[in-house]
Amino acid sequence: QSALTQPASVSGSRGQSITISCTGTSRDIGGYNYVSWYQQHPGKAPKLIIYDVSNRPSGVSSRFSGSKSGNTASLTISGLRAEDETDYYCSSYSSTSTHWMFGGGTKLTVL
């Protein structure tokens, strides 16, 4: 089963906003509102930053927001900061035999 599709890299300047896309199918992203986003710094465990498409866990900055349209979910980071420079992964429930899908990850560079 193929992973969800994310761009390998995105970049943006400090203070600006960027959006990372995550494309799936009607059997995962398009069929359920169970999209999560994770931030992972090198050598560290993933950290949940968005769940159920657009909800933020307690303690996560409001600069992070999520949305979904059809089979594509998006993570937007506003007011980019140097500490945002790292890897981001999307995840979704899937009705296939692979119950939980992840995207291939996107490396964010803050210029």
Add this chain to the structure above:
Amino acid sequence: EVQLVESGGGLVQPGGSLRLSCAASGLTFSSYWMSWVRQAPGKGLEWVANIKQDGSEKYYVDSVRGRFTISRDNAKNSVYLQMNSLRAEDTAVYYCARDNAYTRDYWGQGTLVTVSS
């Protein structure tokens, strides 16, 4: 504070076995599904398996089904991953994570499994 601590990783030859453990604290362990997720060196995340609160339901990614077995001991607040017939492509950092509704909200720091001769 929720803490998940994995152990049991190491170097194993192809075809060998390994048992990973994850000790949980700071949560009502028996109330949650638990997952194992892995990450090959330099690669992305891959969900491996999860298990229901009472152990009555277990699900696996196709690539490990029949070789890996997830289990739990609620009395010990622990979840396990028995890995048999290991292959080079199973080399990865293995994370345990708490399933909360339809997400994985807490993750351990991971344990490295290397399959090599």
